[in-house]
Each structure stands twice: as structure tokens, then as C-alpha cells.
Amino acid sequence: MTSSPTLVLATAVLGAGTFAFRLAGPVLRTRVTLSPRVERLMATAVVVLLAALVATSSLTESHSFTGPARPAGVAVAALCAWRKAPFVVVVVAAAATTALLRLAGVS
Known part of the structure; x- marks a missing residue:
């Protein structure tokens, strides 16, 4: 079983990654044309x-x-x-x- 600090760290990393991934769309929309x-x-x-x-x-x-x-x-x-x-x-x-x-x- 994972320890509580590891679980909190993993949750924070996944949250930050999700936020960065969602932010990339509006930020890159003006730079990338399809x-x-x-x-x-x-x-x-x-x-x-x-x-x-x-x-x-x-x-x-x-x-x-x-x-x-x-x-x-x-x-x-x-x-x-x-x-x-x-x-x-x-x-x-x-x-x-x-x-x-x-x-x-x-x-």
C-alpha cells in the first residue's frame, strides 16, 4: 500500500499535469494552424x-x-x-x- 505523502504527491503531479495540458490548448491555438x-x-x-x-x-x-x-x-x-x-x-x-x-x- 502506498503511503499518504506519496499519494498526495501523485495527486498534485497529476493535477498540475492536467492543468498544463488543458492550458496548452488556448495558449497554442494562436501559434498552431491546422x-x-x-x-x-x-x-x-x-x-x-x-x-x-x-x-x-x-x-x-x-x-x-x-x-x-x-x-x-x-x-x-x-x-x-x-x-x-x-x-x-x-x-x-x-x-x-x-x-x-x-x-x-x-x-
Whole structure:
């Protein structure tokens, strides 16, 4: 187990590094220019990373498939968001879909 001063030091170093990393964006924005092609690629990369995060968190749990209830809830949320429903409606619809499927025995 790590000692308390080591934990405090590690937390401070990680906090300072995070602050420096976040500060680098606004500071370097005026010095670094990206081509329109690179900006389009970065926008596409954001969408791909978010899709991978959604797929990973909605389809797997502890290195195995979650069952059909959670992906069905995510699909309902995606449909509601696509139809431009308010965020609260999206969350409640997804949670209700997942809960009702699990209540019906569809894990």
C-alpha cells in the first residue's frame, strides 16, 4: 500500500499535469494552424471515439456481452435523441426500456 505523502504527491503531479495540458490548448491555438483537412479528420475522429465509447459501454460488462436489454435502451435513447427529444426524455425512455425488458426477464 502506498503511503499518504506519496499519494498526495501523485495527486498534485497529476493535477498540475492536467492543468498544463488543458492550458496548452488556448495558449497554442494562436501559434498552431491546422489545415481544413486535418480539422475535418479530427472532427471525424471525435465521432468515431464517441461511437466506440458508446458501443463498449452499452454492449459489454466485465469482458462479456451485457444481454439485449441495455443495447435496446441505448437504441431507444438514440432514436429519441435523433427525434430531438429533450435530454430528460431521452434518459428516462432509455432507463424505462432497459428496466421493463429486465423486468420481463430479458436480461
